[in-house]
Amino acid sequence: MTTFEWTTLGLILFGMVIPFWLMTALAGINYEQNRRRAAKQDKRQSFVHEYVELSTKMNEMLTSGKENLPGPALAAYLRELKKYPEYKDMSILYLETVTVTGDGRFDEIARNELKATEEYLLGLDND
DSSP: OHHHHHHHHHHHHIOOOOOOHHHHHHHHHHHHHHHHHHHHHHHHHHHHHHHHHHHHHHHHHHHHHHHOOOHHHHHHHHHTTTTTTGHHHHHHHHHOOOOOOOSHHHHHHHHHHHHHHHHHHHHHHOO
């Protein structure tokens, strides 16, 4: 092969082929990063809606005006609050308004769960 042929081959290879595949790989990596970011953002938006739904259900149950509230349901709601550490300040303020009265086994479980949830949320670091 002559010098001209080697030069032409080098220009084609390094001027067109390698940059084309490099740009294709970079576009694929960028696409994957954007897809993951969008999926994470969608998950966070549903996370907010789940917290709002949980707090609304708890508030409805606690302000229903009934004398005997279901202890197992309250304990389950309190355990679910641990899944939302981003909203710990609002959860702690809300839990300060909740009081569990009664002598039953489920009342004792709800009381213990209330205390454990408050301690868990208070022990978290600020983000």
